[in-house]
Amino acid sequence: MPALTKTMDFFKNLKEILEYCQNNRQPVSATGNGQGNFVVMTQEMYDEITGNSRNELYNALQAGLEQINNGEYITKEEHFKHLDELQEKLTLRM
Numbered sequence: 001m002p003a004l005t006k007t008m009d010f011f012k013n014l015k016e017i018l019e020y021c022q023n024n025r026q027p028v029s030a031t032g033n034g035q036g037n038f039v040v041m042t043q044e045m046y047d048e049i050t051g052n053s054r055n056e057l058y059n060a061l062q063a064g065l066e067q068i069n070n071g072e073y074i075t076k077e078e079h080f081k082h083l084d085e086l087q088e089k090l091t092l093r094m
Helices: 007-012 014-024 043-050 053-069 076-093
Strands: 003-006 028-032 035-040
Touching: 003 007, 003 014, 007 014, 007 028, 014 028, 014 035
Parallel strands: 003 028
Antiparallel strands: 028 035
């Protein structure tokens, strides 16, 4: 749960709020008229929340292309056979 502050107080206490984010690893939500206006957090927290998804996606795609180029893949038929085997094992356990 992020800490809350009024937008006016946010700008007056920017240094302290940024230190709070850094030291407590929590975002601060600035409000105006009882409504959330924006949230401030460290870059590290943002990367954790977003999973730095664009870089992770590019890295996963690159790794996949390298595997294909090295012949490290299975056919669609092999994949579906594997899924059927997994489903059968799970069904037997129930």
